[in-house]
Amino acid sequence: MPEQVRTLAFEARTCYAVGCLFPQPVFEIPPRLLNASTDPSSIDTDAGHRIYTSWSLPLYDLAVHGFSNRFLWHCRTATLQAWFDRHVTDCHLDVGVGTGLFLDRSQRLNSASQVTLLDANQNCLNTASKRIARLQPTTVLANLAQPLPSTLPRFRSASLMYVLHCLPGDTSFRSEVIRRVATTLEPGGILFGATILGEPRPKGRLGRRVMASYNRRGIFGNQNDSVDLLQKVLSGELRAVEIAIEGSVAMFAGSAG
Numbered sequence: 001m002p003e004q005v006r007t008l009a010f011e012a013r014t015c016y017a018v019g020c021l022f023p024q025p026v027f028e029i030p031p032r033l034l035n036a037s038t039d040p041s042s043i044d045t046d047a048g049h050r051i052y053t054s055w056s057l058p059l060y061d062l063a064v065h066g067f068s069n070r071f072l073w074h075c076r077t078a079t080l081q082a083w084f085d086r087h088v089t090d091c092h093l094d095v096g097v098g099t100g101l102f103l104d105r106s107q108r109l110n111s112a113s114q115v116t117l118l119d120a121n122q123n124c125l126n127t128a129s130k131r132i133a134r135l136q137p138t139t140v141l142a143n144l145a146q147p148l149p150s151t152l153p154r155f156r157s158a159s160l161m162y163v164l165h166c167l168p169g170d171t172s173f174r175s176e177v178i179r180r181v182a183t184t185l186e187p188g189g190i191l192f193g194a195t196i197l198g199e200p201r202p203k204g205r206l207g208r209r210v211m212a213s214y215n216r217r218g219i220f221g222n223q224n225d226s227v228d229l230l231q232k233v234l235s236g237e238l239r240a241v242e243i244a245i246e247g248s249v250a251m252f253a254g255s256a257g
């Protein structure tokens, strides 16, 4: 069965479980993922973005920002939007764009803003750029597992909203990603974002099950992500690091040297 179909089937089953009964199996994280290597050649750096197809993306906002944030991760989308609006500038690089929801809803961006979208998935770039066409965004197809194009200009802000938890690997790979994005910033520029932590595990039973399943499938790679690890990764690459926690979500910001 294709990965997308299995994922959708799982989503449907878990959504059904909210109103009725919990799904039967508990998905365990296999040991090979718990010991994920930091060598990008030995980990699947595409699993976190290939689920976003032209038919699954239209469901994304509803599934993630409508349902999961509230019922699984206990962090309101409005809180994430406020964090985004607090840090975004009019010269912004959005990394891991999804459907472009935060950009679209931001009160701080207008047609005079310079917005660049970067993603490894062309479907996401197409969907987000169409949605915010009024901002005339530039798009860049690039995988965070590789060095970013040297032709990128310098930005005053860059966001990683709900991207880090999609990445495989451990601390050193996350540090590499933060470093790559930080190098796109002008001195004093702000790197900010939000990520779902794997530690402590979500309070709710359904959240724990969904997270374990996502980790098993490579959709998430956050089973070892804690606030201490995030603090360590960010402090290694940024100055004046700030982290705020709501539910299972860590919102973060820091400035480039």
Ligand SMILES: C[S@@+](CC[C@H](N)C(=O)[O-])C[C@H]1O[C@@H](n2cnc3c(N)ncnc32)[C@H](O)[C@@H]1O
Residues within 6 Å of the ligand: 045, 046, 048, 049, 050, 052, 095, 096, 097, 098, 099, 100, 101, 102, 118, 119, 120, 121, 124, 142, 143, 144, 145, 160, 161, 162, 163, 166, 167
């Ligand atoms: C969970 S979505 C977040 C979308 C959006 N920022 C939001 O908060 O709604 C993760 C995004 O990161 C992108 N992504 C995942 N892994 C990536 C990688 N290795 N390189 C670049 N983009 C990646 C996906 O294609 C997707 O657009």
